[in-house]
Amino acid sequence: MLQNLKPNFCFLPLIISVQCLLVIVFGIDHYNRGDFPPGFVFGAGTSAYQVEGAAFEDGRTPSIWDTFAHAGFSGGANGDIACDLYHKYKNDVQLMVDIGLEAYRFSISWSRLIPGGTGPVNPKGLQFYNNYIDELISHGIQPHVTLFHSDLPQALEDEYGGWLSRKIVKDFTAYAEVCFKEFGDRVMYWTTINEANVYAIGGYDNGFTPPGRCSPPFGVNCSRGNSSTEPYMAVHNMLLAHSSAMKLYRRNYKSTQHGFVGFNIYSMWCVPYTNASADVIAAQRANEFFIGWIMNPFIFGDYPSIMKKAAGKRIPTFTKYEAKLVKGSVDFIGLNHYTTVSVKGRPSSIEKHSKDFNADMEADFSLAVLAADQYPVIPSGLYELLEYLKEAYGNLPIYIQENGQKSLRNGTLNDMPRIEYLHAYIGSILDAVRNGSNTRGYFVWSFLDGLELLGGYVPSYGLYYVDLDDKELRRYPKHSAYWYANFLKGKSSRNDAIFQAADKLPIYKS
Ligand code: IFM
Numbered sequence: 199m200l201q202n203l204k205p206n207f208c209f210l211p212l213i214i215s216v217q218c219l220l221v222i223v224f225g226i227d228h229y230n231r232g233d234f235p236p237g238f239v240f241g242a243g244t245s246a247y248q249v250e251g252a253a254f255e256d257g258r259t260p261s262i263w264d265t266f267a268h269a270g271f272s273g274g275a276n277g278d279i280a281c282d283l284y285h286k287y288k289n290d291v292q293l294m295v296d297i298g299l300e301a302y303r304f305s306i307s308w309s310r311l312i313p314g315g316t317g318p319v320n321p322k323g324l325q326f327y328n329n330y331i332d333e334l335i336s337h338g339i340q341p342h343v344t345l346f347h348s349d350l351p352q353a354l355e356d357e358y359g360g361w362l363s364r365k366i367v368k369d370f371t372a373y374a375e376v377c378f379k380e381f382g383d384r385v386m387y388w389t390t391i392n393e394a395n396v397y398a399i400g401g402y403d404n405g406f407t408p409p410g411r412c413s414p415p416f417g418v419n420c421s422r423g424n425s426s427t428e429p430y431m432a433v434h435n436m437l438l439a440h441s442s443a444m445k446l447y448r449r450n451y452k453s454t455q456h457g458f459v460g461f462n463i464y465s466m467w468c469v470p471y472t473n474a475s476a477d478v479i480a481a482q483r484a485n486e487f488f489i490g491w492i493m494n495p496f497i498f499g500d501y502p503s504i505m506k507k508a509a510g511k512r513i514p515t516f517t518k519y520e521a522k523l524v525k526g527s528v529d530f531i532g533l534n535h536y537t538t539v540s541v542k543g544r545p546s547s548i549e550k551h552s553k554d555f556n557a558d559m560e561a562d563f564s565l566a567v568l569a570a571d572q573y574p575v576i577p578s579g580l581y582e583l584l585e586y587l588k589e590a591y592g593n594l595p596i597y598i599q600e601n602g603q604k605s606l607r608n609g610t611l612n613d614m615p616r617i618e619y620l621h622a623y624i625g626s627i628l629d630a631v632r633n634g635s636n637t638r639g640y641f642v643w644s645f646l647d648g649l650e651l652l653g654g655y656v657p658s659y660g661l662y663y664v665d666l667d668d669k670e671l672r673r674y675p676k677h678s679a680y681w682y683a684n685f686l687k688g689k690s691s692r693n694d695a696i697f698q699a700a701d702k703l704p705i706y707k708s
Pocket of ligand 1: 245248393534600643649650651659
């Protein structure tokens with residue numbers, strides 16, 4: 199998603215830090231699965247629209263992501279068929295078993311389960327997710343379920359503007375209740391909302407992601423929206439919807455199901471460009487905007503004061519009731535972390551008359567943003583992020599729910615850079631855990647090469663390559679899949695583990 203943010207920063211001088219361009223070797227090099235504490239889980243993940251396909255089958259209705267893709271914004275690609283996991287889930291679970299995944303993170307398609315967004319449950323959607331969960335459980339794989347991953351039912355967007363309306367709180371809670379009631383006997387880990395912060399920026403500020411709203415001069419082709427207020431409103435309603443679902447879970451399900459409910463943040467880590475105090479202050483400000491926007495309400499019951507000061511009346515105020523509802527309403531935080539960017543302070547020169555999230559955030563600094571085919575490998579950034587969360591927010595349980603290397607889908611199964619990336623980042627988590635971080639799990643993004651919001655099927659994150667030219671959509675393990683399998687078997691995590699030929703995975707045949 200980082201590249202998705204880039205255009206929004208274009209009006210500022212970009213300062214690409216040399217640090218970003220280097221692969222920084224950090225932390226412990228040799229470690230193995232057994233070095234992690236008991237209970238720490240390793241898995242991989244995908245989300246519904248990116249892999250399921252069967253978009254028009256068995257009663258599913260379009261989501262805002264379908265609409266966005268069909269309008270041509272995903273490079274002309276869409277998720278109509280995607281990896282066809284809807285029909286191939288049994289084979290895919292077998293591939294997970296081949297790797298030795300302990301847990302699997304996936305999202306439920308709201309409009310497959312409740313086609314109207316609100317109202318009757320679709321029996322076929324219910325059956326599919328029951329089967330999928332059963333298949334995982336029967337193979338000893340722990341399901342971690344996300345309820346919302348960018349795919350709001352189009353019906354709710356049309357009816358009342360989706361996340362911009364307070365009505366979403368009731369409908370989201372009802373949807374969550376269906377999931378808790380139907381699947382909660384087997385699902386212990388629930389994440390309500392994925393990447394609320396960048397969902398709001400992309401969807402309502404620059405308009406580059408669904409539902410594609412923005413206002414001039416902050417986005418391109420803005421035909422509707424208000425970039426100055428809507429991102430703040432959307433996050434506010436997401437926090438309220440989450441907290442309402444959590445309240446319901448704690449009241450009606452926790453005592454019998456014993457599960458955990460968390461919230462996910464896209465957590466790019468911002469570091470100062472130099473040690474100069476202007477840069478240090480600027481980096482802190484960026485982290486408050488990206489991370490504090492979500493964390494402060496959960497821990498302190500309010501937005502960071504720096505944000506309130508910058509946004510004034512444009513950021514909603516929590517009523518006493520809302521603050522109480524939101525504060526303490528997470529059992530864990532899910533982090534999607536891909537890279538670190540550096541931030542440079544500068545004297546503020548231009549007085550902006552109209553402002554959006556970025557103008558509020560960048561009052562006096564430039565954010566160096568790197569759009570690259572591969573994310574710069576800066577594992578020290580993840581370590582620092584985990585330290586920061588521990589110190590600033592009281593060491594809540596954390597799951598790294600997405601971390602992985604972006605490459606181009608070109609058919610090659612030899613993805614050594616991805617192995618280096620995964621090895622380095624997992625090592626940095628072990629460092630943080632040894633230093634007291636309450637991080638409890640790690641999920642590679644992603645299990646399969648799926649649809650990307652902006653790049654369609656050009657970018658690739660998967661442990662498995664999916665041959666889109668093959669009508670069977672065969673999956674092929676990349677070297678990173680072998681590496682992860684060997685790591686999970688407890689073998690040395692270093693490169694020599696990759697080619698232990700005896701452990702080669704079977705090639706998938708459908
Ligand atoms: O594929 C996406 C995912 O849907 C959300 N987080 C970022 C990933 C990589 O771009």
